[in-house]
Amino acid sequence: MRTHRDLDAWKLGISLADLIYETTRDFPSEERFGLTSQLRRAAVSVSTNIAEGAARETTKDYRRFLFIARGSLAELETLVVIAANAGLIDDDQKQELLTSRNRTAQTLQGLIRSLNQ
Secondary structure: OOOOHHHHHHHHHHHHHHHHHHHHHHOHHHHOOOOOHHHHOOOOOHHHHHHHHOOOOHHHHHHHHHHHHHHHHHHHHHHHHHHHHHHOOOOHHHHHHHHHHHHHOOOOOOOHHHOOO
């Protein structure tokens, strides 16, 4: 039986969350309840919503959770740009995060498309 752990989108979401945690570890302590928390929550939301959706009984419910995960990826992109503009991450970190985010988004979109067929 296949589970969410078999989904590439879930695996990429986990990797993205790991990368966000690694990057935000060096943020100033005054950002702990600001951008650090928001970035981490958005990143964690991606894979958790994929997992929750996969555990649902209907395809409609599954898609709904995948759309929530897609929204979290959009939120994450915005937060990365804000963090870069605030000088909390450099251009290389920004590019690495956005590349990982985009790869996850493309894979997630493929999963959504497969459920629509």
